[in-house]
Amino acid sequence: xxxxxxxxxxxxxxxxxxxxxxxxxxxxxxxxxxxxxxxxxxxxxxxxxxxxxxxxxxxxxxxxxxxxxxxxxxxxxxxxxxxxxxxxxxxxxxxxxxxxxxxxxxxxxxxxxxxxxxxxxxxxxxxxxxxxxxxxxxxxxxxxxxxxxxxxxxxxxxxxxxxxxxxxxxxxxxxxxxxxxxxxxxxxxxxxxxxxxxxxxxxxxxxxxxxxxxxxxxxxxxxxxxxxxxxxxxxxxxxxxxxxxxxxxxxxxxxxxxxxxxxxxxxxxxxxxxxxxxxxxxxxxxxxxxxxxxxxxxxxxxxxxxxxxxxxxxxxxxxxxxxxxxxxxxxxxxxxxxxxxxxxxxxxxxxxxxxxxxxxxxxxxxxxxxxxxxxxxxxxxxxxxxxxxxxxxxxxxxxxxxxxxxxxxxxxxxxxxxxxxxxxxxxxxxxxxxxxxxxxxxxxxxxxxxxxxxxxxxxxxxxxxxxxxxxxxxxxxxxxxxxxxxxxxxxxxxxxxxxxxxxxxxxxxxxxxxxxxxxxxxxxxxxxxxxxxxxxxxxxxxxxxxxxxxxxxxxxxxxxxxxxxxxxxxxxxxxxxxxxxxxxxxxxxxxxxxxxxxxxxxxxxxxxxxxxxxxxx
Ligand SMILES: Cc1cc2nc3c(=O)[nH]c(=O)nc-3n(C[C@H](O)[C@H](O)[C@H](O)COP(=O)(O)OP(=O)(O)OC[C@H]3O[C@@H](n4cnc5c(N)ncnc54)[C@H](O)[C@@H]3O)c2cc1C
Numbered sequence: 260x261x262x263x264x265x266x267x268x269x270x271x272x273x274x275x276x277x278x279x280x281x282x283x284x285x286x287x288x289x290x291x292x293x294x295x296x297x298x299x300x301x302x303x304x305x306x307x308x309x310x311x312x313x314x315x316x317x318x319x320x321x322x323x324x325x326x327x328x329x330x331x332x333x334x335x336x337x338x339x340x341x342x343x344x345x346x347x348x349x350x351x352x353x354x355x356x357x358x359x360x361x362x363x364x365x366x367x368x369x370x371x372x373x374x375x376x377x378x379x380x381x382x383x384x385x386x387x388x389x390x391x392x393x394x395x396x397x398x399x400x401x402x403x404x405x406x407x408x409x410x411x412x413x414x415x416x417x418x419x420x421x422x423x424x425x426x427x428x429x430x431x432x433x434x435x436x437x438x439x440x441x442x443x444x445x446x447x448x449x450x451x452x453x454x455x456x457x458x459x460x461x462x463x464x465x466x467x468x469x470x471x472x473x474x475x476x477x478x479x480x481x482x483x484x485x486x487x488x489x490x491x492x493x494x495x496x497x498x499x500x501x502x503x504x505x506x507x508x509x510x511x512x513x514x515x516x517x518x519x520x521x522x523x524x525x526x527x528x529x530x531x532x533x534x535x536x537x538x539x540x541x542x543x544x545x546x547x548x549x550x551x552x553x554x555x556x557x558x559x560x561x562x563x564x565x566x567x568x569x570x571x572x573x574x575x576x577x578x579x580x581x582x583x584x585x586x587x588x589x590x591x592x593x594x595x596x597x598x599x600x601x602x603x604x605x606x607x608x609x610x611x612x613x614x615x616x617x618x619x620x621x622x623x624x625x626x627x628x629x630x631x632x633x634x635x636x637x638x639x640x641x642x643x644x645x646x647x648x649x650x651x652x653x654x655x656x657x658x659x660x661x662x663x664x665x666x667x668x669x670x671x672x673x674x675x676x677x678x679x680x681x682x683x684x685x686x687x688x689x690x691x692x693x694x695x696x697x698x699x700x701x702x703x704x705x706x707x708x709x710x711x712x713x714x715x716x717x718x719x720x721x722x723x724x725x726x727x728x729x730x731x732x733x734x735x736x737x738x739x740x741x742x743x744x745x746x747x748x749x750x751x752x753x754x755x756x757x758x759x760x761x762x763x764x765x766x767x768x769x770x771x772x773x774x775x776x777x778x779x780x781x782x783x784x785x786x787x788x789x790x791x792x793x794x795x796x797x798x799x800x801x802x803x804x805x806x807x808x809x810x811x812x813x814x815x816x817x818x819x820x821x822x823x824x825x826x827x828x829x830x831x832x833x834x835x836x837x838x839x840x841x842x843x844x845x846x847x848x849x850x851x852x853x854x855x856x857x858x859x860x861x862x863x864x865x866x867x868x869x870x871x872x873x874x875x876x
Contacts, residue, residue, distance in 0.1 A: 275626025423574025
């Protein structure tokens with residue numbers, strides 16, 4: 260078939276595109292997903308892992324919203340870990356190593372069986388806008404029309420790969436670049452150039468794992484999808500391994516500085532500050548001679564390993580030389596050399612909060628193309644774009660997640676209000692409400708948003724049960740007396756916690772500062788013979804334990820909210836001569852709707868904020 264007609268067409272089957280397709284096809288619309296032939300859907304060109312600090316939160320939010328990524332991750336998970344376990348629930352996150360082939364196979368299986376969704380194998384070479392929507396032409400001669408379009412071309416747009424002096428056009432190794440898609444956007448928006456990089460893939464049989472520290476899967480780490488159980492992992496679990504660079508590694512890199520495309524001027528794109536290459540680290544931290552290298556399996560039947568921490572675009576012979584200095588990698592053979600990729604990104608201040616372009620009606624963009632970095636960030640935006648394409652067609656107000664309730668909300672607001680001068684990735688410090696935006700209370704935080712979609716699915720039934728149980732458990736914790744059993748007394752003695760009190764409530768027990776709230780509540784519920792959904796127990800335990808902090812934070816937030824949610828008329832501001840010309844230009848570009856958005860615009864001066872805050876404008 261060569262001609263197709265859709266309500267919503269998604270271009271690009273990466274993490275953003277697959278999530279957008281999954282979300283949009285939950286409604287009664289005709290949805291298409293076109294992606295380059297030969298490149299698996301939802302493939303992982305970089306680290307074969309999902310989640311991590313700030314990102315695990317996004318994956319759980321997607322689960323609460325009914326998304327795809329949590330299901331794929333659980334299915335393909337070969338090592339589950341809890342990061343920052345000792346640092347407290349605000350920064351605790353789940354990270355899952357995935358079998359990248361199984362992940363992509365499952366994505367294909369789910370999406371190809373999705374009612375209302377058609378998968379089209381084709382390389383898009385041209386997009387034209389007409390009165391009724393969009394016409395898309397492919398290299399293979401296919402013509403697709405659609406009322407709305409979601410563009411998620413990842414690192415492919417005018418992509419160029421670099422390994423030492425070698426430069427090849429492409430979106431990632433052994434893949435074509437994408438061209439022609441930017442003509443429509445570049446007529447209305449500035450296009451920027453970003454870069455990212457990846458380490459060499461190493462042949463497993465040439466690695467000496469006995470010189471490294473094994474890191475086994477943690478069976479306490481709960482799955483991302485609510486219905487999956489840690490005791491029933493779907494794949495065999497594997498170890499990852501930890502080794503380190505040393506002064507010899509860094510000397511080898513430092514002496515080859517001039518041969519590095521990021522230092523000799525060959526690469527112009529800006530790279531992610533928070534995922535530096537090994538050459539970046541060698542020069543940024545001259546006094547440090549050791550950096551972690553996590554050697555991670557790429558899959559159960561894949562004999563290549565991903566050495567996380569040594570992303571590089573140095574010439575292959577330099578990569579071979581510095582690998583020989585790392586314990587366990589002395590004999591390692593490179594299967595695919597490390598490389599950097601430069602690609603075009605759109606300026607996200609030209610997007611609305613729905614991720615629709617401000618001047619090109621019906622066109623949405625999401626993922627790496629929006630200047631973000633990471634699978635989870637891409638999937639989070641894909642969900643928002645997918646739902647908002649549906650809402651546009653149904654003439655509903657945009658679907659928006661409040662930044663005080665969600666990391667996806669934080670990311671989308673950051674993207675549309677401030678210009679990007681480097682790739683954007685999520686981490687917990689980006690959220691003003693990180694003690695509230697925890698992984699453990701995600702279903703509670705996101706339930707109202709899912710409900711607002713007016714759908715009925717397995718997640719909706721689960722959320723109803725979750726909220727009921729949560730209410731019951733909060734009540735129980737506040738009213739139940741605690742009985743100091745001999746086992747508790749012995750535990751207190753062993754831990755040297757002092758004398759255990761007899762007449763306190765469960766709530767008071769949980770709040771005792773030296774007790775882990777989740778373990779304590781779990782133990783007591785077992786003793787009482789009561790069963791609750793595990794996520795409800797963690798949510799209630801932490802919510803009760805940190806109640807005081809949360810209340811204080813909420814009070815501050817409410818005070819701030821009175822100011823930040825105050826609506827402003829950007830058109831008035833843009834004509835106000837008390838505001839500098841430069842600030843007015845930025846205001847016209849971003850078109851902020853409230854004070855919060857105004858305050859996030861790069862380059863808005865404190866004097867402007869003070870002036871707007873103290874005048875009703
Ligand atoms: C070399 C490399 C290194 C990376 N390093 C990191 C890192 O260190 N940290 C990190 O967080 N992330 C890294 N990433 C980024 C990570 O891969 C992305 O964040 C993530 O894949 C983005 O998802 P996406 O859906 O936006 O795009 P992608 O996963 O890139 O998917 C884009 C999809 O669009 C399709 N497509 C493109 N053009 C067309 C067209 N014209 N017609 C049809 N289909 C098209 C492609 O086939 C592909 O399926 C790296 C990526 C690469 C390639």
